[in-house]
Amino acid sequence: MRTIIFRFVAPYLTSLMVLFSFFVLLRGHNEAGGGFIGGLIAASAFGIYGIACGVAPVRRAMYFHPMAIAASGLMLAVLSGVASLVVSAQFLTGLWAFPGILGGDVGISTPLFFDIGVYLVVVGAISSIALALEERDTD
């Protein structure tokens, strides 16, 4: 699989796919997309990078252990639910704010953070499985 062309293209392809996954994640509330799909896209991006260039560069690129990423995602999702408890609403009630940024109304909300949490869990869990499978036994 590690042909020259594939290895050359893979980093660009991966970064494009990760960017695209962010895009899909953020627009999910109004258009097709969302945390789950975004996470899957990012996971396959890392998978491709791993197939092309080996596992070690992927792990370096991700910097954190994938499972840690997944765990922090779960944490973020829970915290975004807890946030509504602070204003004495029920757990996971959506809180919204519409600050005007760059002349446009941008919706910032706890469901957004929840979705980011979903994204991180999917990226972390799936890519840690994929990476572990790609890795050859050293012993």
Next chain:
Amino acid sequence: MTGIEATTGYIALALPFLAAALAPLLTRFLGQHAAWPLALAPAAAFVILFGAVPGVAAGDVFLFGFDWIPSFDVRFSFRLDGLSTVFGLLITGIGTLIVLYSGGYLAGHRDQGRFFSFIFLFMGSMLGLVLADDLMTLFVYWELTSITSFLLIGFDHHREAARRGAIQALVITGGGGLALLAGFIVIRELTGLASMTEVLAAGDALRDSALYVPIFILVLCGAFTKSAQMPFHVWLPNAMEAPTPVSAYLHSATMVKAGIYLLLRFHPALGDTTLWTTILPAFGAVTLVVGALLAVRASEIKITLAYTTVASLGLLVMLIGVGTEAAIVGAVLYLIAHSLFKGGLFMVAGSVDHGAHTREIDQLGGLGRAMPVTFAAAMLCALSMGGVTPFVGFLAKEELYHALEYADPYYVALMIAAILGNALMFAAAFIVALKPFVGRMPETIHHPHEGGLTIWLGPLVLGVAGLLGALFYATYHRLFSGPMASAAVGAPVTIEIGWVPHLNLAFALSMATIALGVAIYLLSDRLRAGIGGFLAAIGWGPDKGFDQAMRGLIRSATAITRLLQPGQLDQYMAVTIAVIIAALFGPLIYTGGWPAIPAFPRLHFYEWAVFALLLGGILPVVLATNRLTAILALGIQGFAVALIFMLLGAPDLSFTQFMVETLSVVILTLAMTRLKLSVSDHRPRRDKLQAGFLAIAAGSGFGLFLLSIAQRPFDRSLSDFFERYSYAIAHGRNIVNVILVDFRGVDTMGEIAVVMVTGLAVLALIRVRVGPKGVRYVNPLEKTP
């Protein structure tokens, strides 16, 4: 103070648990002296409960509590009437003495703090049990006593016998507790009533209902296992593996009395039926005689006492079963008397063990001079147990004989059992309390000595209390036994029995009992040999039966595990898919709701293309000689489905489907290459046919299932709801995403938690390494160097 307020009531209930939390800390700083401050907790609870006595004696019932689980109509509520108050007083009063005694008995023990913790937890559970009004509250405390007694019996956990005793007690009493729970649920379902107060008032409805028999049996299972009736009595002697203070507490005021409490409590509601008046006396009488015989046969003080407890519980169950007013009064009097003398005698047994370093009766003798206070306490308790006047035991025995003196075969049989049991217990009492203290001291005993204040205080107080109760019987009846009996009978009862003997039939029988008891005492060695020989001839008892049942349980569990978990992946898959097929076809066959096969729809040319793709993808899956090809071709199916989603206007779904298909092909491929399988499929034809059959069955099952769903009229209420509100409430135009992150956020949270855990589990599976000695170890977070 004539009553009890809710706040003080809660304080009384919480005090033991508070002490349990403080015990380890206090013990660390104060050592054995921690017993004194700790004993203040039950003492304070005792004082609080005592404050309720005048009110209770006047016939008041104090209720307090709060809504606990409102959605199930469960309250955390308590009820103080004659029955629960006297029980509470026994638990806290004897508990205070036991705590002090434990301070001396376990002085210097490494785990004394833990021990205090356990015993306080147990005390708190027991107190909650007898005071509880709501049935579910009662059950929670009931099982808590099972668990805490498990901890106490197994306290000496590095000995196997202690562990076995603990497990046995937990299995038997905990199992009975589950039966009790079922009984309570039936009562609730039947009457809609949740509190004891209401259930007691609805007695006639319960007795006349069709479900009386199941309720009766289930409640009886709970009571009989807890109160060690034949054949559930085995756990009680084995519980002797616990430290002596525990035995003293379990046997006198608490654990084993819980079942008796339950029977007394439910007597007004469930009693007075043919079932009640036959089953209870039958079990009780057998338990009484067998327990008493085994007591005389035992050669160790604690075991002897344990079997006399079994016998006493039998006697109590028998009396409650007879159920006349006199019989209930006899049971109540005997219950209080038993708590006092049995607690005292157990503590004496511990003192003797402490002083002489053995509990074998044959190796003991002549301790009286060295341990005069203990001897005095032992004699006070034994005289009460033997039913000699003026002790509370005498009052109980007179009353119970009075209750049974009818010239009816039923009563005569019970009377014979009572006389025989009482005589045997009389003998047992003096075997335990007299034999070790008189006669010649064997040379094996070195320097027996009296224990400290904490050691002899408990038995002496209990012995004296047994004497005072009988001497001032009028006050005793007015404050304690009278209200208790009234609560158990369900109507006000006046008790008049005093310590001065009257010349009547009961007194004559009482004399006969004592004479028989003295004879048994003198002949005890020969009797012991006789019973021992008889038991050896039988060989098989409930205790061995318990072991066999446990072994059988383990063996069947192993067999089932071997059946369900053979360790072969293809078998797991086959079984799983077979179960799915059964679940799909079962309802269709059962209801006969086969879907009509719809007419083939008109398709556009691109829909035909997707259809062709789908079919074209299947062929290589079936025909492929190479696994990799098969996996890739399988991916085509998924893509075709994703295309259909897209054509029908579900971009989110199709998007996700594409990604999932891609990733599953990638991961499957990776897994395949890792498994080092042979490239192609070499299974025999039979296996292939079987797999093919399963695949076709599962596929057509899913197809039929989906068809039958599609033929139902579509319910738009949810779609309408989401369409209307997804932008108005959640500010999102993508309904699917809004549902996922907003309307059903908790679901999604659960799902991502599952994804996370699955990831960890898969990682652990992949990372299993076999070490040099064949030991498997896992490091899920390991990184490549």
